[in-house]
Amino acid sequence: xxxxxxxxxxxxxxxxxxxxxxxxxxxxxxxxxxxxxxxxxxxxxxxxxxxxxxxxxxxxxxxxxxxxxxxxxxxxxxxxxxxxxxxxxxxxxxxxxxxxxxxxxxxxxxxxxxxxxxxxxxxxxxxxxxxxxxxxxxxxxxxxxxxxxxxxxxxxxxxxxxxxxxxxxxxxxxxxxxxxxxxxxxxxxxxxxxxxxxxxxxxxxxxxxxxxxxxxxxxxxxxxxxxxxxxxxxxxxxxxxxxxxxxxxxxxxxxxxxxxxxxxxxxxxxxxxxxxxxxxxxxxxxxxxxxxxxxxxxxxxxxxxxxxxx
Amino acid sequence: xxxxxxxxxxxxxxxxxxxxxxxxxxxxxxxxxxxxxxxxxxxxxxxxxxxxxxxxxxxxxxxxxxxxxxxxxxxxxxxxxxxxxxxxxxxxxxxxxxxxxxxxxxxxxxxxxxxxxxxxxxxxxxxxxxxxxxxxxxxxxxxxxxxxxxxxxxxxxxxxxxxxxxxxxxxxxxxxxxxxxxxxxxxxxxxxxxxxxxxxxxxxxxxxxxxxxxxxxxxxxxxxxxxxxxxxxxxxxxxxxxxxxxxxxxxxxxxxxxxxxxxxxxxxxxxxxxxxxxxxxxxxxxxxxxxxxxxxxxxxxxxxxxxxxxxxxxxxxxxxxxxxxxxxxxxxxxxxxxxxxxxxxxxxxxxxxxxxxxxxxxxxxxxxxxxxxxxxxxxxxxxxxxxxxxxxxxxxxxxxxxxxxxxxxxxxxxxxxxxxxxxxxxxxxxx
Numbered sequence: 001x002x003x004x005x006x007x008x009x010x011x012x013x014x015x016x017x018x019x020x021x022x023x024x025x026x027x028x029x030x031x032x033x034x035x036x037x038x039x040x041x042x043x044x045x046x047x048x049x050x051x052x053x054x055x056x057x058x059x060x061x062x063x064x065x066x067x068x069x070x071x072x073x074x075x076x077x078x079x080x081x082x083x084x085x086x087x088x089x090x091x092x093x094x095x096x097x098x099x100x101x102x103x104x105x106x107x108x109x110x111x112x113x114x115x116x117x118x119x120x121x122x123x124x125x126x127x128x129x130x131x132x133x134x135x136x137x138x139x140x141x142x143x144x145x146x147x148x149x150x151x152x153x154x155x156x157x158x159x160x161x162x163x164x165x166x167x168x169x170x171x172x173x174x175x176x177x178x179x180x181x182x183x184x185x186x187x188x189x190x191x192x193x194x195x196x197x198x199x200x201x202x203x204x205x206x207x208x209x210x211x212x213x214x215x216x217x218x219x220x221x222x223x224x225x226x227x228x229x230x231x232x233x234x235x236x237x238x239x240x241x242x243x244x245x246x247x248x249x250x251x252x253x254x255x256x257x258x259x260x261x262x263x264x265x266x267x268x269x270x271x272x273x274x275x276x277x278x279x280x281x282x283x284x285x286x287x288x289x290x291x292x293x294x295x296x297x298x299x300x301x302x303x304x305x306x307x308x309x310x
Numbered sequence: 311x312x313x314x315x316x317x318x319x320x321x322x323x324x325x326x327x328x329x330x331x332x333x334x335x336x337x338x339x340x341x342x343x344x345x346x347x348x349x350x351x352x353x354x355x356x357x358x359x360x361x362x363x364x365x366x367x368x369x370x371x372x373x374x375x376x377x378x379x380x381x382x383x384x385x386x387x388x389x390x391x392x393x394x395x396x397x398x399x400x401x402x403x404x405x406x407x408x409x410x411x412x413x414x415x416x417x418x419x420x421x422x423x424x425x426x427x428x429x430x431x432x433x434x435x436x437x438x439x440x441x442x443x444x445x446x447x448x449x450x451x452x453x454x455x456x457x458x459x460x461x462x463x464x465x466x467x468x469x470x471x472x473x474x475x476x477x478x479x480x481x482x483x484x485x486x487x488x489x490x491x492x493x494x495x496x497x498x499x500x501x502x503x504x505x506x507x508x509x510x511x512x513x514x515x516x517x518x519x520x521x522x523x524x525x526x527x528x529x530x531x532x533x534x535x536x537x538x539x540x541x542x543x544x545x546x547x548x549x550x551x552x553x554x555x556x557x558x559x560x561x562x563x564x565x566x567x568x569x570x571x572x573x574x575x576x577x578x579x580x581x582x583x584x585x586x587x588x589x590x591x592x593x594x595x596x597x598x599x600x601x602x603x604x605x606x607x608x609x610x611x612x613x614x615x616x617x618x619x620x621x622x623x624x625x626x627x628x629x630x631x632x633x634x635x636x637x638x639x640x641x642x643x644x645x646x647x648x649x650x651x652x653x654x655x656x657x658x659x660x661x662x663x664x665x666x667x668x669x670x671x672x673x674x675x676x677x678x679x680x681x682x683x684x685x686x687x688x689x690x691x692x693x694x695x696x697x698x699x700x701x702x703x704x705x706x707x708x709x710x711x712x713x714x715x716x717x718x719x720x721x722x723x724x725x726x727x728x729x730x731x732x733x734x735x736x737x738x739x740x741x
Contacts, residue, residue, distance in 0.1 A: 051544050081538030086324065097316045098546035102438045142542055 001062050001179055002026050003150060005273035008057035009048050010040075017043045017207045020057065025198070030172065032213070033185040034296060035165050039202040041185040045152050048183075049075055059148065064236075072099070074148035078155045078185070080139045083130035087266070088119070088138050091127070092145055106145060113141040117173075118167060133164040136283060144175075151175065154185045169194075170235030189293040199292075201299055208303045209295070217289040224291075225268045226256040227275075228284035240278045241271065251294070257284070313547045317555025318351075321530065325563040334450065334522075337573050346578035353584065381429060382407035384456055385420045388435035389413055392443035393397050394470075396435065399468040400461060407456070428454035436586065443469060461478060467707055508599075509683030510657050512607060515568065516649040516678050519615050523564040524622040524646070525639070527557055529715075531626030532635050549718040554710070557619040564615060602732045606695065613699075614678025620713040645675055653679030671698050674705035703707045 003025040015195050025031050027254040028162045035041045046052035048059040066073075083091050089110055096106025114120045117137040122130055126161060127138060136159060143151065151226040154170075156183055158167055172195060186192050192199060193213070200210040209216060225248065229237045234256055241258075248260035250268055262268055268287050275282060290298075325331055355666045384407045386397040401409040412420065420432045432448040433456065443463055449455030467488050474484045502630045531553075543552060625638040653676060656667040667684060670676040684690045 049545055077538065077541035077544070079538040079541060081534075083324075083534075083539055084537060094316070094320050095542065095546055098313060098543075100312075118712070202522050289545070 001129070001149065001181070002060075003031075003183075004060045004063075005044075006060070007050060008044060008059065009055045010043055010047060010052070011055055017205050018047065018202075019207075021075055021200070021202070022057075023200050023210055025183070028179040028181055029197050030182045030184050030195040032192035032199035033186065033202065034189070034192055034199055034292075035185075035189060035202035036300065038204075040205040041202055041204075042154060044202070045075070045154060045183065045185060049073060049152065064151060068255045072146060072148045073148070073150040074143040074150065075152045076140055076143040076154060076156060079160075080132075080136055082127040082135055082138060082142075084127055084147070087124050088114075088127055088130070089123040092138070092141055095142045096145040101146055109145050109147070111170050112123075112143065113144055114138075116171065117141060132159050133161055136160060137164065137167070149181060151180055151182045152185070153182060156184065157186070157188055157191050189291065189296055193292040201296055203300045203303050204302070212270075213292070216295060217292075220295055221288050223261055223263075224251065224288045224294075225260045225262045225271065226257060226284060226286040226288060227260070227271070227282050228295055229280060231256060231284055233280045236278070237275065237280050240280060241273060246270065262287075313584025314555040314558065315700075317448060317552055318559040319546065321556050322562050322566075324530075325560060326566075331563065331567070335567055335570065338567070339574055342571055342575045343578050343582075346575065346582040349583055368738060380406060380408040380645075382456070383427075383433040384409045384432045385412045385430075386410065386435075387412050387414060387417060387420075387432065390437060391436070392437060392737070393465055394472050395468050396433075396465050399464050400433065403460060403464040404456070404560035417573070422449050424448055424455070426572055431455035431595055433465075437464075480524060505686040506657075509686040510654070512682035513653045513679050513688065514655060516611055516614050517646065519564050519568070519611065520618040520646050520650075520678075521643070523560045524618045524642070526563075527560045527619045528622040528635060528639055529632075530556060530560065531623050532629050535627060536630065536632055548713045553620065553623050553717050554716055557584065557623060558617065560619060561612060561615050565612070568611075599686075607682055608680045609699070610702075612679045613702050613706060617674065617678070617702070618642060618708060620706070620710045624713045624716045649673075649676040650679050652676045655681060657683040668694065672701060673715040674702045675676050677702055 005021045005023050007022055007023060008018055009016075009020050021040075021044055023031070032040050043052065044063075047057075048053040048066060050059075080225070089107070091264065092110035092113075093103060093106040096109055097103060101109065111120070111123070114123055117140065119130075119134050119137050119141070122134060122138075127135060136156075140156070143153070154169060156172075160168060172182065172184075176195075182195075184192065184195060196213055198211065199213050201208040214223065227237075237258075246264050246267075248271060251259045251261050253259075260271070262271075265287060268285075272282070272285060382404065384400060384404065386400060386409055388396055388411075397409050398409050400406070408515070414434075417432065417434065420430070424432060428450040430450070432446065434446040436444050436446065438444040439724060443465075447456060447458045447461065449458075471484050471488065474487065479487075511566055534543060547555075566710040621642045625642055626635065626697045628637050629635050650674075652670050656664065656670060667680060671690075671694055673686065681690070681695070681698060
């Protein structure tokens with residue numbers, strides 16, 4: 001099975017909301033759709049799902065154009081929406097039946113999902129009485145009730161506390177193990193980095209970067225150096241490193257840890273030599289790839305600068 | 311089709327659970343009960359009055375007018391003795407009043423007193439051009455003083471008795487001549503009081519359904535949109551199915567409520583309305599409710615509701631905030647209100663078969679308010695009903711098609727309200 005999105009474009013009046021977006025998923029897993037607010041992520045998803053028509057381009061599943069009725073997909077929108085005055089179990093069954101399930105099957109599936117998400121005790125409560133985190137779990141249950149093959153999760157982790165985020169992580173992992181295709185839209189880079197093999201970065205409706213996350217990172221090179229020192233050496237370390245003319249660029253300073261941007265491994269070894277010459281020995285010394293957050297920020301900045309030049 | 315039924319069933323069950331539905335049903339049942347019990351309540355008070363009247367008839371000693379406390383004062387001026395015994399007759403008819411005989415010279419003094427005291431009145435008898443007595447009542451205002459109708463009748467009876475007595479007519483014959491005759495009315499045509507009342511009632515009920523349940527549809531759609539349930543809903547079902555299912559669900563809810571009220575109305579009527587009860591001298595009859603007319607009434611009720619509910623659903627879909635719903639519904643409600651008044655005024659003017667009403671029958675927005683009255687009050691030609699139904703059904707189909715388009719374009723649009731032109735032009739997902 002394969003999800004293939006080809007040249008999707010959408011304009012609202014004179015505003016180009018999505019500009020010729022293309023990507024594909026050839027095997028089960030999680031695909032990351034990343035972008036700032038208003039980048040066009042939700043519009044892209046809506047066009048793929050067929051609830052908004054595109055000006056041009058297409059979205060195909062196994063070579064067949066995707067339509068609401070022909071593909072079993074699940075969609076958890078960014079804005080959570082439930083019938084607040086209705087019982088949780090009733091609305092889950094309702095959504096299941098709308099997706100073609102019988103009353104009994106929808107009921108069984110709802111019960112199983114609620115158990116899996118730890119919200120069984122709220123089955124007969126009105127949604128308004130649930131906490132935001134639990135409402136989000138109900139929303140997720142509504143998305144998965146009909147066991148869809150293709151799942152779109154728009155900002156699934158926003159508003160979840162660490163415990164509930166862990167429950168959702170486990171669920172996403174098990175969905176991937178079950179062979180589901182998941183498109184995850186988010187601007188939380190750590191989440192995307194954790195799950196996604198392939199990503200697409202959107203900015204103002206245009207594709208800024210796309211491909212395998214590993215390849216993208218390799219393309220950026222080993223550009224980050226993380227150093228942790230002993231507590232008593234912290235102040236001396238800062239003055240030693242900051243002293244020279246060839247000091248590396250500081251990206252972030254944490255409690256006992258510093259992260260620098262370097263041009264290559266030579267820069268890292270020069271810093272290490274300087275430290276040892278001054279009798280400072282690192283507790284941690286790591287040369288690593290840039291984080292997705294950095295790649296994202298840099299790509300967006302470069303794209304913005306390119307657009308301005310154009 | 312399956313999705314329409316699922317949405318309809320969920321909307322129906324959801325509506326049944328709502329407090330507003332339960333409260334409105336109970337209120338309408340109570341109203342129906344009170345309406346049916348009204349004849350008995352009225353006859354109970356009538357009975358009490360007549361009992362006291364009868365008591366006074368059989369024991370005249372206890373009704374000595376001299377014992378009654380005098381709260382009013384009537385000045386009686388009849389210098390020409392045009393109505394002999396008039397003052398005495400008034401005193402007998404109004405035991406609470408002190409009737410004082412006066413002269414023309416005192417009239418200005420009486421008027422000054424009447425101006426400051428509402429319980430004082432003057433009755434002035436003069437001769438008019440035809441030499442018959444003319445009665446003039448002077449009271450402080452139109453709502454105070456002597457009961458002019460009763461007083462005029464008493465004086466007229468007294469005058470006529472005097473004339474007849476002087477002509478040598480026997481007093482028993484005079485009493486018979488004075489008696490008021492009871493009457494009933496019967497109409498050779500179709501229009502009768504039952505049909506008239508039921509026709510107006512059906513017009514009002516249809517408007518109520520259009521307004522109340524139409525508002526329910528709009529509110530339901532707006533709530534789904536503003537609470538963002540719509541996002542989940544539109545990926546599960548086609549917007550057209552949601553729209554139609556929702557309208558049908560609310561329609562079914564309204565029909566169930568009305569059916570319940572009608573059934574209870576029939577039960578209350580049979581239990582509470584006395585046999586042989588008449589209204590304005592006419593007995594109530596439900597002959598106009600034939601199976602065909604009942605079927606057509608249901609059909610017009612449903613089609614009228616359907617026409618307005620799809621437009622209301624679009625109003626609900628066009629707003630991003632619930633507070634904006636009333637202003638969004640204003641144009642639809644104006645059309646409904648105007649159409650209702652066309653039907654209502656045509657009905658109360660009694661012009662069941664007028665050209666105006668015939669024209670209104672063919673206007674799809676008006677026909678659901680006009681036809682119920684006509685069906686219950688005249689034999690509407692079959693061709694008029696058929697043309698009216700075809701036009702109404704065609705309009706519903708056209709309005710639904712446009713509504714689905716606007717609804718599909720609007721449900722996922724937030725922020726500034728979508729203009730009608732943009733909604734129609736906007737390309738959205740497969741509806």
